[in-house]
Every structure is written in C-alpha cells, then in structure tokens.
Amino acid sequence: MSRIASDKYRSKVMSAEEAAKFINNGDRVGFAGFTGAGYPKALPDALAARIKDAHDRGEEFKIASYTGASTAPEHDGALAAVDGIAMRMPYQSDPIMRNKINAGVSEYNDVHLSHSGPQVRYGFWGTLDVAVIEVTAITADGKAIPSSSIGNNNVYLEKAQRIILEVNAWQSLDLEGMHDVYSMKLPGENTAIPITSAGDRIGSKYYDIDWERVVAVIETDAEDRNTPFKPLDQESKTIAEELLDFLGNEVKQGRLPKHLLPMQSGVGNIANAVLVGLNEGPFEQLTSYTEVIQDGMVDMIDSGKLLVASATAFSLSPDAATRMNDNAAHYRNHIVLRPQEISNNPEVIRRLGVVACNGMIEADIYGNVNSTHIMGSRMQNGIGGSGDFTRNAYISCFVSPSLAKNGDISAIVPMVSHHDHTEHDVQVIITEQGLADLRGLSPKQRAKKIVANCAHPDYRPLLEEYLERAHAKANGAHTPHDLAEAHSFHRRFLESGSMKKA
C-alpha cells in the first residue's frame, strides 16, 4: 500500500532519474540527512549519474550541497565521487567527500549546526533552488510525516524554489507523533522558544509543505546508514567511569541535582560508553537534550533510567534501528525529534543547563580543543554541534583516549594545531589517564593539571619540558608559549611519523 494517501502528491510520483532533472548545474540544494539518518536514498545517485553524463559530455555540473549533518555513501559519497559538489556545508563524514574537500575539488564551510539553517533562512547562502527531503508518509490531506531525522529540513522546505520529496516505506509509520517541528523566524520576528524541560512539545508533528513548489515525489524503501558500534573497549569504559565519578561528586557537592541535568553526548564509541555507564550507574530519572539518539539512549529508555530524550536525529546500529522501527509507537512517548536550530539552540541549552560531553581530536595544555583538523591542515568531519553545546552547557566535558596511532600521537599537545573550542569554553578534559577539572583555574594552573592528569606518561616529560621552556622564553607571562616550538609535536609527527622524540 502506498505511503502517499494524497492524490495530488501521488500525481507527482516519478522515478529518481526523472526527478533529478529538476536539479541543474550551479543549483544550491538543501538535502535531508543527519548522521546517516533520514537522507534521500534515491535522488543523489540519480543526480550523480546525471552529473557524470554532463561531465562526460565536457559540460560543467556542480551543485552546492547543504544538509543537516553527515549523510551516507549513497548520498555524499555518490555526489562527491563524480566531483559533483562545489560547496558543502555543514558537517560531513563520508570518506570520499572528505578527500574531495581536502583535495580542493569541493569547497567546505564548517558552520555550527545551530547556525546552518538560520543562515540559509537569512539568505547568507544565496537563493535555495531545490530541497530534497525524505519523509515517512504523506497523509490524505497532504501532511508530511518526517522520518528518522529533521535536521534543517524545515528551513529547506520553507526556502527552496523547488521541492523533491522521497517517501521511504522503510521508515516506521509509528514515527508519526515523535517529531516536533518548530521554526525560528527572521530577527525581529522571534519570540522566546517556549521549552523549559527537555521533553516539551511546542510545534507540529508534520512538515508544513507549500504544495505549489513540489515538483517531484519519489517512492523508496531503503534503510538508513546504520553503523554498528564497536564492542566497548577498556579505554572507553575507563573514561566513562571517570565522568560518572565526576558527576557523582558534583551531586555530592550540591552543584548538580540528584537526577543530574539534561545530558548531551556527541556521537561515537566513547559517547556510547558513557551512556552504557549511565545505564548501569546510580542515577535515575534522567533526561537528555542532545543532538542524536544513540543505542545507549534506547537502552536507557528500555531500562527506565531515561525519561525523555530530545534530539534532531537517530544515529543507531542496525540492531537498534530494527528495535526502533518495531517499537516506534512506544519510543515516541520518550523521544522528541526537533529541527537542529532547536535541538542545538543556545537559548534552550543554557536555560536547561545541559551537561555536555563531546569527543575531540586533541586538547592543549591550556585547555583549547581541536575537533576538526588533522595536523592543522586536513579536515576530518567538522565541528558539528559541539560548539553549540560546549559554549552554553552548565558543565562542558571533552573526552579522548590519550594516545592514537599506536602511541605515535598524543591527544595532549603544547598548542592544538586547530582551534575549535577555546580555553574560555572548555571545563573538563577526560582521557583514560584521568580527569582535569579546569573550572576556576588560570592557564598555568590548567597546564599543570592537564599534563599530570590527562597526558599519557610517554608524553608527560615532553610536555613538562615544553612548559618549562615556554615559561622561560615568555618571561612568565599569562599563557607562556614558545611559538617556535608550540607545534613541535605535530611537526615531528609529520616528519618522522611519531610525536615522540627519536
């Protein structure tokens, strides 16, 4: 049975190949898709073929691709593989896409996730030509039920001159009612976002679509890119335990209530280990105001530890995705999916007092964090929502193993090679070596604590040596640096393959 109950929407059903013809060279396209959930499954491949044909004929064909966040091989990967993307924003994680960005084939702007939608609304990214949005179903009266992510879909639907919908039968019909679509307006027209607790619903269950602009509807039946989590390793478990101990002590000191505050956790294995730890830990009646729903959160809902989670997308393993699809009618009582301009909004994050926990590539001795670049130059995935949460959190933590590449890379360095979160915003750093609570400390005090608590013993002497030399060279000063040696760890790695001294 068709997921399209509306006759007029059914009249626009066509193949992805036909629909792809509505996208032309130079177009700016707003795609659905956030952490491998809810991206269009058919159109990007058909568009990639259309682009390749044009290139084969010697014609130019590149688009600007705006999304929610990362998508999937059959989306970012397919379009990048044919050199089809001129400009990409915001977060991405596809290996082909990443290579094209670093090769200069595609330009990339690493905007905060909470900024990306509003900036399109403001016109800072030019006229939006096309929106390509996945939905779960279209009701008889033309209401569109969102699928497994919302991301910037509300903005793209609002602004695009042409709208292409993909109706994906793989998505559970019971997702209906899980979403809460609420859009910001232009400055001067906004009032307060009326969320005062993580589970508050303030918007619509459906997208508001202007039928006049719908040019194509595609029917698909394809699962999301759901990536299995690796089995929990000891390092991740240790880091999670340290964070839980820290939170327990904050409760004891009266700085956190016993049910904590809404938790945010980044994507990945350590973040999931934290969730597993919380699920096995002493805290009850938890809430989450975060960006993505991971496996650990689904488990916490099952166990009753987590009352409600607010996010903009799923990021599940295939197993958890199956559980979600089978039991969406249950989970929708505990999960609210929002546009990313709301899930990541500073207003709500600061009001609720979120406890944030995000991964990092490296931190430096003074507490600056690099989330995006390898050795200063090469883009990995992007800042994502880490800045939105970190800056506005009640407490903001960054987590990473202290070593990478079999010990040849230290996650603690004299000066990070790229700055995404500055000393002003980073409060707690955790590695498997230990935790550094930086609140209320000066740079020199922070340096001592980070080196002693978080750096791997293999790198501690090198870091202490740097600190001493910097102190002497900078004649003390507030944040002693020896600018000739500040990036010596990275330079050694680039030259010799290891940050260690030969």
Next chain:
Amino acid sequence: MSRIASDKYRSKVMSAEEAAKFINNGDRVGFAGFTGAGYPKALPDALAARIKDAHDRGEEFKIASYTGASTAPEHDGALAAVDGIAMRMPYQSDPIMRNKINAGVSEYNDVHLSHSGPQVRYGFWGTLDVAVIEVTAITADGKAIPSSSIGNNNVYLEKAQRIILEVNAWQSLDLEGMHDVYSMKLPGENTAIPITSAGDRIGSKYYDIDWERVVAVIETDAEDRNTPFKPLDQESKTIAEELLDFLGNEVKQGRLPKHLLPMQSGVGNIANAVLVGLNEGPFEQLTSYTEVIQDGMVDMIDSGKLLVASATAFSLSPDAATRMNDNAAHYRNHIVLRPQEISNNPEVIRRLGVVACNGMIEADIYGNVNSTHIMGSRMQNGIGGSGDFTRNAYISCFVSPSLAKNGDISAIVPMVSHHDHTEHDVQVIITEQGLADLRGLSPKQRAKKIVANCAHPDYRPLLEEYLERAHAKANGAHTPHDLAEAHSFHRRFLESGSMKKA
C-alpha cells in the same frame, strides 16, 4: 542630605577602614565595577592599606577578586599594587593589574562575561565571602538604587555571606528607573527571558538586598573613571565608513531591515567612530543591545537617531558623564541598564539578531581572531563580552587598523598567536584597507579575500608567500598550514622588533 533614607542602613554607616576589616586573607570578594563605572570608590584603597599592613607584618593576605569587568586605578590598581589579588576574573584593563597577572603574582581566568555571574551562582568559584557594591541611594524602605553599572552585582548580592555597600553621592539620583534588575536562576528553574525588543523592561528598578547580610555601609562622593576619547583619526573614520557601506548594502540586498537590527559595539575609539558614523549616516530609528553605553550613543539619543539602548554599564568621557548626570531623567527613557548575564545573554542576542562589531588584536588569513594576547603569551585585557556577542550575532564584524607599532606589527597574520574567536564565528573583518565578507566561504577562499582586502600592502606579499608555501607543504588540504612557519610573523617580531623581513 544623606543618600541613605533608611534608618537601619544608616546604623551600619562606617569608614572604609572599618568596613575593610570585614575582608580577610583568602576571602572571595565580588566587587561592583564595569568598564570604569560603578566600582567601589573607597573600600579597595582601605583594603589595600590593610593588606599592605599585613604584608609588612609578614602575614599572608590575598583575596580572590571577581568583578563585572574592568574597574579603575583606585580599585584594581590599588589592590594589585600591594600584591593583594590571588585570583582575578573576568575582564580587567588596569596596567598594574595586567602586569601582576603576566608576572604570575595574580592568577587570572578569562571567562566570558555572560558566564561569570552564573558560574558564581553555580558555586564553580567557591563560596562568595563578601560583596562590595556601589549604589546611588537607599530609600526609606531599604531599596537600593543601582549606580552607573550593574555587571554581576545582582549575583554577588545574592550569594555573598557579607555585604558592604558604598553609597556614592556623585551618581545622579535620576538614575532611579534606568535599571532593570532581572536574575537568572539555577538550571531547571529558569524560564525564557521575556525580552523581545532591546528596550523591554522585565525586572526591578532596585537591587533586592538581604538586610541580614549587610555588615557595612560607606558614604562616598567620587566620580567614575571616565576616560576621554581620542579625537577621531582617519583610520577609524575609514573603518566606520566601510562598515556603514556594508550595512547599507545588506539593506539593499534585503538581508537587513531599513532600521537595521539592534547594534552592539565594543569599547574603544573605532567603536566610537562607528557610532559617530551611524549618527551622521542614513539610518534612522536605530536600537542597540550592547554591553556599554559610550559617548557616541549618548549623541545618537540626543539626535534622535537611537531610540533605545540596552547595556550593563556606562563607559563615558568626563564630558558625557557630566551630561548624563545632569540629564539622567531624560536619558532613562532611552537607556536600560541590565545585569551582564542579561545584557550579554546568548538567548536574547540571538533572538533579537544583533549586529556585532568588536575590536581585535589580530586576525589570521583563515578568519580566526585573537582578542586577548600579545604575541601568544602576554595577556592584555581579556575577551570581555566579545564572545557572547560574536557567536550569537546575526552578523559579526571585527575591526582593527591593519598595522600597529609604526608598521612593525601586522593585524593580519598567517595564524593568530592566541585564539579567542574561531573561523566558525567570524563573518566580517574590516581594516582601513578594506572589508572582507567571509560568509559562505571556505578557508582558502577566505584567505584570498582577507589578504587582498584587509592586509596592509607592506605585508601582502609575505602573506601570499606563506599561503603558497603552506599550500604546497600541506598538499592542498582544507586549511593549508605550514606549522613550522605559522607563527613566523610573531617570532620575527619577538626577535627583531618587526614582523617585516630584514
């Protein structure tokens, strides 16, 4: 006639020397004071004498000093001169204080102004022992009228175990009604801040003081540290003109309404030049949601160009301060002074869509900005509220002359020596050379534009050379850097006294 109409408050009147005895070694003290306005005029000097006596006796005596922002020689300067400050936060600008911080005599934590008060409320800065707050008067029923700044006073009054008030007869009694005291609560207890336009009043005209904790009241009659502005120089005028042209074009393109959006401007001569430019320019019915009221804003209220300005403090020249004091009954219809946790709150700044304009020390070719450190190590004043506004602004601009120190320092460098605002947050850079609109550009595109439009011609070839070399060394990559040379400009300056090549 006494400014203290309440008998019980009058019963606590004593000398500053007597009051200073309520402050002991190791105490954490929350002081009034923001950009040289509304700081205590008598207590700090008396406390400094008490500290000096203790030191002369060989006793330890240092306090933690928390303020709103910068104060004055007779406050920060006096306490720093006797080595009386163990820890200072947030913004400071006194030369003696700065030297003690860079000499390691005083620790310093450079927290965002919007974070400073809430973090004290949360207990992240320990128990607050004493609050020392300047007020204009105390009414018969014990209400305290704030003076020329609010800053974090509401938080310090709320949290301190002992309260010392200074009642300053120099402040105009007609300030009564200009203030809007509204306090945030602990996470979980907050609702939306109900401000939807810059001039909205949502709180009280008075401080809510717990009489039981008041230990001393001091009567003073002393003017604020009001610093004259330098006459407008050509560079500042040129920068202001470029900003105005840019804003005019944004209106033309439909990205700004014709009355613009609420303006924020940092402190200093260029910021004041922008205000002068706005006052002479084509825009009418303007509003301001900013941190401090400068001379230019008072002129704009006089001319009718500025309908209303919201801030947390004055930062006036002696002339403008006299005008303010003589006409406060008029100006209070156009000015709202708020706690800095509200004036600088991301929620309100993003809701209103503020256009932010802040000074900087340097920017790099990829759009990162250093607001705080000289040559990477030495603290100047601190980040102030620039991060609060920049991150959440509708459009965020940074301004600086392209050269300093007679041309030996370039404000545009390959990599900033300290990162306060990252590439994710900086949208427009303006020097007297020109303006670079960075919205929607990749790092490589930004680099070309910043070097071509903003760098001084003396440094352009060096920057282009760096870009080429970095590009080759990093094999293209997203943000090409040569980490061995990224700080070569700064290193040359430290070694030779000039960023230029010999």
